[in-house]
Amino acid sequence: MGLPKKVDYFIIGAGIHGLSTAWHLALLLKSKGKGDGSNILVVDKAGIASGASGVACGVVRNNYFQPAMRELMAHSVEIWENESEAFHYHPVGYMQISPKVMEEDVATIYEQQKSIGYESTFIHGEKKSFDYMKNIFDDWQAKGITSVLHEKRGGYANNTSSIYGLAKKAEVEGVRIFTGTTVKGFKSANGSGAVTAVETDKGVVECDQVIVGVGPWLRDIWNMLELPRKISIKDEKGTIRGDYPMWHYWFLTEGVIRLNPLTQKANDGNMPPVIHVDTDAPLYSDVDQSLITDKLWGIYYKPDFHFNGIQGGSSPHRVNMPAEEVNVDPYGPDSEEFVVGDDFAHMWSSALAFCQKRFEGKSHLYKQGPTGGLGCFTPDNFPVFDKFRENVHIIADSNHGYKMIGVGKLVASEVLDERSELLEPFRFSRFELGKLHPTSNSPFPWS
Numbered sequence: 001m002g003l004p005k006k007v008d009y010f011i012i013g014a015g016i017h018g019l020s021t022a023w024h025l026a027l028l029l030k031s032k033g034k035g036d037g038s039n040i041l042v043v044d045k046a047g048i049a050s051g052a053s054g055v056a057c058g059v060v061r062n063n064y065f066q067p068a069m070r071e072l073m074a075h076s077v078e079i080w081e082n083e084s085e086a087f088h089y090h091p092v093g094y095m096q097i098s099p100k101v102m103e104e105d106v107a108t109i110y111e112q113q114k115s116i117g118y119e120s121t122f123i124h125g126e127k128k129s130f131d132y133m134k135n136i137f138d139d140w141q142a143k144g145i146t147s148v149l150h151e152k153r154g155g156y157a158n159n160t161s162s163i164y165g166l167a168k169k170a171e172v173e174g175v176r177i178f179t180g181t182t183v184k185g186f187k188s189a190n191g192s193g194a195v196t197a198v199e200t201d202k203g204v205v206e207c208d209q210v211i212v213g214v215g216p217w218l219r220d221i222w223n224m225l226e227l228p229r230k231i232s233i234k235d236e237k238g239t240i241r242g243d244y245p246m247w248h249y250w251f252l253t254e255g256v257i258r259l260n261p262l263t264q265k266a267n268d269g270n271m272p273p274v275i276h277v278d279t280d281a282p283l284y285s286d287v288d289q290s291l292i293t294d295k296l297w298g299i300y301y302k303p304d305f306h307f308n309g310i311q312g313g314s315s316p317h318r319v320n321m322p323a324e325e326v327n328v329d330p331y332g333p334d335s336e337e338f339v340v341g342d343d344f345a346h347m348w349s350s351a352l353a354f355c356q357k358r359f360e361g362k363s364h365l366y367k368q369g370p371t372g373g374l375g376c377f378t379p380d381n382f383p384v385f386d387k388f389r390e391n392v393h394i395i396a397d398s399n400h401g402y403k404m405i406g407v408g409k410l411v412a413s414e415v416l417d418e419r420s421e422l423l424e425p426f427r428f429s430r431f432e433l434g435k436l437h438p439t440s441n442s443p444f445p446w447s
């Protein structure tokens, strides 16, 4: 079967956002008696889960300092929970373990979680935090920790399996998915900004609405749509700064230690929550005791049968070059430039040993091989969900997005002209209006 000549809804990208939107849009059309998924086309230049969604660690958490993220995450967690089997979701919970400098920020997160009924426990004080952790892992030994936020919901999902699960859901509703099909440009009618057709390497497809979920490739589609490469931003003092680059890249570092995932069981014999530790205690090498860093640092990890070991990551690196010059392809493990090296392996495995005794002397088990991947970020490092050129809905998740399975549901409603309150804080106009998301004291740009 060839590419259709015309569809109502043209979706670019078969990752978490494109497929979640396709599935939810098909359900919504059906529930409104407006047809089914057969008028929805998803195209991907490579394959299902071939982008960031297929390399993500898969962590699902609510812990964000930015209030607008909290409700959006709670909405997404509900979808993960409702479809845990189909999406290979493990509801083990999540822990944010922090130093003094972050305690106040994390306390506000806890208060906001309480107010929206998102179940969590907050412990503060060095001894109480240590005892709480020791009660979960008897070999806990991390220093410089003064608070623990234990989210009882959240956890992680298996990256490619969940995306295949989503594709199946969409196809059951009649959605067509064309892989190996690259979008090359857009056509519009004279005098209108609206897109009337999408040009691909397999032919032109006329359409009424376009939905873009292309993760790290957003820069390219943005340029094809002739949207601004530089924007104006109002800062907190009300001063407008023009000429601000719309996109920049971060490199996300992750890896695996080849230990049986069962070695990370908690004291109660169950699989433990995802652990995220930030601290300003000095980090020393577990190999030769040399100082690795005495600045604020952070890691996260979980036992994971999908990766077959203890998998996780540490704070990302900003790519210090203009977005236009960054080589996004080949992506992920295939990249020659943006994959983790020995430095990451040394730091991350030493940090694991810093946290739990069971990881001491295990650096040699680090699984060598390319991991990690690029993310395309907005100026404040938070998502943009908005409509451009009258009929193009862009999902630019700024790389928080694997967990945001619920965004597709909200975007599907907007495609059918029902505006979503939860998406309002993420409009493009916030930069010009100075309504940026607040920044926290975390070493991660998106926490």
Ligand SMILES: Cc1cc2nc3c(=O)[nH]c(=O)nc-3n(C[C@H](O)[C@H](O)[C@H](O)COP(=O)(O)OP(=O)(O)OC[C@H]3O[C@@H](n4cnc5c(N)ncnc54)[C@H](O)[C@@H]3O)c2cc1C
Pocket: 012, 013, 014, 015, 016, 017, 018, 043, 044, 045, 046, 047, 048, 049, 050, 051, 052, 053, 054, 055, 056, 057, 058, 059, 060, 181, 182, 183, 184, 213, 214, 215, 216, 217, 252, 253, 254, 372, 373, 374, 375, 395, 397, 398, 399, 400, 401, 402, 403, 404
């Ligand atoms: C190493 C790493 C770890 C991460 N860990 C987590 C995590 O634990 N939790 C979390 O919430 N988030 C995580 N993220 C972020 C998350 O993976 C992304 O935010 C999310 O997957 C983006 O989803 P997407 O659907 O927008 O894009 P993608 O999954 O990247 O999919 C985009 C698709 O678009 C296709 N495409 C691109 N250009 C074109 C074109 N011109 N024509 C046709 N198709 C095109 C690509 O082939 C690709 O398949 C991580 C990211 C990385 C890199």
